[in-house]
Amino acid sequence: MSAALRRLRARGARSALAATGVLAAGAMLGTAVTVAYGLGTGFDRATQRADAPDLIASFDERSRADVARRVRALPNVESVSYRFEVKDVPIAAGGEVIRSGAVEVVRSGRRGYALLEGRDIAGAPREIVVERGVARELDLGVGDRLDVGRLGAHRVVGISLAPDNVAYPLADAARIYLSSAALARRFGSEPSEANRMLLWVRDSRRLDSTLVQARAVSFGVSDLRFLTRAGVRVLRDEAAGIVIALLVAFSLIATLAAGVMLGALGRADVERRLPAIGVLRAVGLSRAGVAARFALDAVLIALPAAALGIAAGALLARGPTASLLGSINELAPGAALLGPLGGALVALVAIACGASAWPAWRASRRPPVELLRGAELRGAGGRLAARLPAGMGWLGLRMLAGRPLRTAAATAVLTIAAAIVLLLLALASQLTELRDDPGSIGKRYDLAADLGPERAGDVRALAGVDAASVRYSVAAADAFDLGETLRVVAYPGDHTRFEASPLTDGRRVRADGEAEIGAGLADALGVPLGATLAIALESGGEARFRVVGIVAALEDQGRIAYVRPPRVLAADPGAPPEVAVDLARGADRAGVIAALRELGAGPPMSVGGAASDQPGFVSVLAGVLRTVALVNGLVALYALVQVLALTALERRSALALLRAVGGGRGELVRVFGGAAAIRTAAAVPAGALLSALVLGPAVGSLAADYAPLAPRPSAGQVVFVACGSAVMAALAVAIVARRSARAPVAAGLRGVE
Amino acid sequence: MTARRRLDSGPEGLPILGEVPLVTARGLAKSYGTARGARRVLAGADLDVEAGEMVAVLGRSGSGKSTLLHVLAGLDRLEAGRIEVGGVRVDRLREPALTRFRLTGVGLVFQFFHLLPELSGEENVLAPAKMRGATPGAAGRGRELIVRLGLREVAGSLPHLLSGGEQQRFAIARALVNDPPLVLADEPTGNLDAASGTAVLGLLGELTHAGKAVVLITHEREAAQRADRVLELADGRLR
Numbered sequence: 001m002s003a004a005l006r007r008l009r010a011r012g013a014r015s016a017l018a019a020t021g022v023l024a025a026g027a028m029l030g031t032a033v034t035v036a037y038g039l040g041t042g043f044d045r046a047t048q049r050a051d052a053p054d055l056i057a058s059f060d061e062r063s064r065a066d067v068a069r070r071v072r073a074l075p076n077v078e079s080v081s082y083r084f085e086v087k088d089v090p091i092a093a094g095g096e097v098i099r100s101g102a103v104e105v106v107r108s109g110r111r112g113y114a115l116l117e118g119r120d121i122a123g124a125p126r127e128i129v130v131e132r133g134v135a136r137e138l139d140l141g142v143g144d145r146l147d148v149g150r151l152g153a154h155r156v157v158g159i160s161l162a163p164d165n166v167a168y169p170l171a172d173a174a175r176i177y178l179s180s181a182a183l184a185r186r187f188g189s190e191p192s193e194a195n196r197m198l199l200w201v202r203d204s205r206r207l208d209s210t211l212v213q214a215r216a217v218s219f220g221v222s223d224l225r226f227l228t229r230a231g232v233r234v235l236r237d238e239a240a241g242i243v244i245a246l247l248v249a250f251s252l253i254a255t256l257a258a259g260v261m262l263g264a265l266g267r268a269d270v271e272r273r274l275p276a277i278g279v280l281r282a283v284g285l286s287r288a289g290v291a292a293r294f295a296l297d298a299v300l301i302a303l304p305a306a307a308l309g310i311a312a313g314a315l316l317a318r319g320p321t322a323s324l325l326g327s328i329n330e331l332a333p334g335a336a337l338l339g340p341l342g343g344a345l346v347a348l349v350a351i352a353c354g355a356s357a358w359p360a361w362r363a364s365r366r367p368p369v370e371l372l373r374g375a376e377l378r379g380a381g382g383r384l385a386a387r388l389p390a391g392m393g394w395l396g397l398r399m400l401a402g403r404p405l406r407t408a409a410a411t412a413v414l415t416i417a418a419a420i421v422l423l424l425l426a427l428a429s430q431l432t433e434l435r436d437d438p439g440s441i442g443k444r445y446d447l448a449a450d451l452g453p454e455r456a457g458d459v460r461a462l463a464g465v466d467a468a469s470v471r472y473s474v475a476a477a478d479a480f481d482l483g484e485t486l487r488v489v490a491y492p493g494d495h496t497r498f499e500a501s502p503l504t505d506g507r508r509v510r511a512d513g514e515a516e517i518g519a520g521l522a523d524a525l526g527v528p529l530g531a532t533l534a535i536a537l538e539s540g541g542e543a544r545f546r547v548v549g550i551v552a553a554l555e556d557q558g559r560i561a562y563v564r565p566p567r568v569l570a571a572d573p574g575a576p577p578e579v580a581v582d583l584a585r586g587a588d589r590a591g592v593i594a595a596l597r598e599l600g601a602g603p604p605m606s607v608g609g610a611a612s613d614q615p616g617f618v619s620v621l622a623g624v625l626r627t628v629a630l631v632n633g634l635v636a637l638y639a640l641v642q643v644l645a646l647t648a649l650e651r652r653s654a655l656a657l658l659r660a661v662g663g664g665r666g667e668l669v670r671v672f673g674g675a676a677a678i679r680t681a682a683a684v685p686a687g688a689l690l691s692a693l694v695l696g697p698a699v700g701s702l703a704a705d706y707a708p709l710a711p712r713p714s715a716g717q718v719v720f721v722a723c724g725s726a727v728m729a730a731l732a733v734a735i736v737a738r739r740s741a742r743a744p745v746a747a748g749l750r751g752v753e
Numbered sequence: 754m755t756a757r758r759r760l761d762s763g764p765e766g767l768p769i770l771g772e773v774p775l776v777t778a779r780g781l782a783k784s785y786g787t788a789r790g791a792r793r794v795l796a797g798a799d800l801d802v803e804a805g806e807m808v809a810v811l812g813r814s815g816s817g818k819s820t821l822l823h824v825l826a827g828l829d830r831l832e833a834g835r836i837e838v839g840g841v842r843v844d845r846l847r848e849p850a851l852t853r854f855r856l857t858g859v860g861l862v863f864q865f866f867h868l869l870p871e872l873s874g875e876e877n878v879l880a881p882a883k884m885r886g887a888t889p890g891a892a893g894r895g896r897e898l899i900v901r902l903g904l905r906e907v908a909g910s911l912p913h914l915l916s917g918g919e920q921q922r923f924a925i926a927r928a929l930v931n932d933p934p935l936v937l938a939d940e941p942t943g944n945l946d947a948a949s950g951t952a953v954l955g956l957l958g959e960l961t962h963a964g965k966a967v968v969l970i971t972h973e974r975e976a977a978q979r980a981d982r983v984l985e986l987a988d989g990r991l992r
Contacts, residue, residue, distance in 0.1 A: 395869070402871065657869065660861055663881075665852075745823075
């Protein structure tokens with residue numbers, strides 16, 4: 001050990017360089033592990049700490065006694081808590097007002113939320129617990145004052161987290177909790193109604209049957225919605241799936257880049273020390289002994305550097321990750337992260353160790369006398385290399401042919417990097433499109449005006465209007481399973497002129513009793529083609545349709561049905577009509593809106609994409625994706641520079657010779673250019689294919705399995721990445737050629753640095 | 754610019770034999786290491802070599818012979834002193850001009866041949882001919898040299914398939930492909946059997962008949978006997 005330390009001290013600068021490489025790799029890995037582990041396990045941590053219920057039911061307010069009576073009929077119930085939630089209560093603190101406050105009146109029993117600070121509400125008047133998102137938004141701490149609508153000032157006694165929804169402001173409502181007993185003490189009575197119920201079951205494996213029976217005993221309960229813990233997880237996974245998939249991909253690139261980098265460093269070290277290996281072999285050290293020495297040296301460098309790098313990466317990522325987890329009401333991993341980080345440390349040290357010991361093991365196979373001379377002369381590249389044309393650029397290619405494994409690994413890194421960059425760019429474009437372009441969700445009209453069917457003809461006659469049709473859009477539930485909600489859209493004629501989600505099975509609607517339904521609805525209800533879709537409308541009326549087509553609809557998560565109006569209007573004569581307006585190309589939008597107002601319409605609604613209700617969030621996400629794409633490109637550049645630098649180091653004698661016989665920086669640029677060009681030229685098309693055929697569909701299915709969301713890079717994006725890669729390669733070549741042209745020729749010929 | 758024109762002019766522009774030395778080196782100084790570990794390998798060495806002359810430099814191992822060759826070829830920088838080759842101050846050249854000097858002003862032959870392993874023997878010879886600034890007709894000259902040196906049969910072979918003697922002959926052909934006025938050979942026979950060594954020395958000797966100056970670094974007395982003059986490098990000086 002002490003001898004190894006002396007060896008490292010003797011190679012001070014090189015040891016520091018190797019340690020820097022390991023440190024950088026560790027930082028990348030630490031960041032990736034922290035974010036991926038935090039996001040991957042945050043929900044479980046939060047549900048466990050919050051004692052989250054297995055099932056949450058929300059419904060129109062009704063007598064708590066009535067709800068309790070229905071619950072008593074259910075099997076497998078361990079405990080139940082009732083809530084009375086009042087929405088749209090203005091809450092204010094420090095001059096800031098939130099109008100969408102949701103006051104949950106809590107009775108005794110299990111809470112379903114975790115207390116992160118302070119204590120729970122205990123029945124004393126004017127005490128309140130606020131959700132962490134609300135506390136953050138209003139800058140509230142324990143002991144601060146919060147004004148709650150007409151209830152007046154309250155003191156915050158605790159900060160909570162409930163993982164059944166994302167945090168405010170991502171969630172619509174700012175949740176706060178009041179004690180029912182406190183209200184009773186203050187006002188003499190407490191609410192006898194409930195509109196939310198939290199239920200814990202004894203055996204979660206039998207939750208499905210409990211849910212079926214809960215629906216059965218809910219007859220007559222209006223606006224009933226069930227949300228299971230598994231359902232919440234699915235929703236979270238859909239949202240976080242893309243992020244996690246991208247991070248896993250990013251950490252894969254980071255790990256691959258780190259592997260290539262460490263491999264390059266290890267290999268370079270062995271190359272430098274070939275004569276020393278020759279001496280060791282000459283004095284009788286076994287091959288295993290040589291490999292063990294290199295392994296020990298690598299461990300001594302890698303262990304502290306990797307630990308430092310991983311710790312730095314974890315610390316860097318900890319804040320943003322905790323913030324992200326906080327915004328979706330999940331908990332940061334805390335000390336639990338130490339395990340995965342420890343695993344990453346072991347993996348990184350093992351890679352560094354292997355990257356050093358393996359080339360030493362292989363090198364020590366050569367005769368000691370050859371090693372003592374520096375051992376460069378080899379028929380590198382074999383027949384393939386010999387068939388390539390002569391010339392400096394081709395010489396670079398021939399040099400690569402002598403290192404097929406490394407060339408493949410480096411090309412793989414660049415390919416994956418190109419694929420991820422293309423995926424990120426495609427995803428960012430798709431998000432923007434989903435936000436702005438109604439066509440992205442199959443909508444082919446621009447405005448919706450609240451006018452009756454009798455005005456449709458007048459609207460069609462307006463200048464700038466290409467087509468107009470009356471449209472009904474109503475909320476409904478499956479008549480057999482009231483918990484399954486859907487949206488019913490009705491057009492009197494061919495709806496595909498105005499809305500045409502892609503048909504995946506069957507045909508379009510042709511008659512009054514037929515329906516096209518979204519794949520999401522077909523999956524949720526288990527309704528195949530030819531089956532009957534029975535829906536209960538808000539009026540209480542029921543309508544039945546025969547399913548003739550399945551469409552890949554993105555809107556309402558695919559829980560949508562397209563029908564003709566007569567049966568909808570028969571079941572609910574009060575269904576509100578509107579007129580869908582498709583503007584002519586180049587039409588004066590403002591002029592048409594003014595004309596619609598003159599016809600008696602309220603402010604016409606512009607039709608947006610699927611995510612048009614969260615434009616800011618989508619913009620931020622698209623920006624983040626493009627930034628990650630840029631970082632990814634820089635990682636690829638770094639990997640390319642490292643690999644070229646290794647070639648320069650390994651072939652320092654050859655490069656010195658080129659310079660000795662009259663080659664200048666131009667010749668070096670051509671040699672390295674050839675080496676970089678083949679990798680880049682292979683990586684971009686391979687990356688485009690990987691992105692379009694594998695990563696895109698995988699990410700698309702993570703995001704939504706009910707609609708074709710797979711992001712595909714456009715030709716423009718592929719060209720952009722190809723140009724970017726060419727610039728990146730040129731930059732890498734320029735950096736390495738410049739560095740090589742500055743190295744002393746004589747030293748290079750002697751095979752030393 | 755003057756220096757560049759003179760070097761570009763090829764053998765025709767060389768000074769007439771015996772008139773002015775092709776190589777003039779004065780007060781060459783070069784050290785390795787730092788502080789107490791510093792070792793001065795050249796300490797005021799002087800050297801003149803005329804066109805058409807072969808000068809052998811003898812010396813113990815580590816005496817600085819290779820360092821002398823490296824500074825003459827512009828592969829390494831001097832700490833002090835001056836070197837003129839064909840009237841050009843090599844020690845003052847900046848890197849681009851130095852690169853041009855190495856391409857057309859000097860030919861190098863090494864003990865370990867230093868052929869690029871990815872290139873065949875012929876491609877190694879022609880590599881300097883394809884560099885920017887190569888002398889006109891260099892490629893044709895390279896092919897002629899391959900034939901003249903009896904290497905045509907093995908011209909397409911990769912270096913590891915060649916004998917030491919063949920590799921060194923390819924290396925000599927490469928050194929001459931741009932027709933430099935000065936050839937510097939560093940232990941050219943050190944890695945060859947006796948017969949191959951004799952052949953290589955014969956080749957170097959023939960170069961002097963073509964008006965080229967040859968500096969032969971060696972530690973073999975027999976090799977040195979082929980030279981017009983023999984100098985010994987000791988204590989950093991040439992005697």
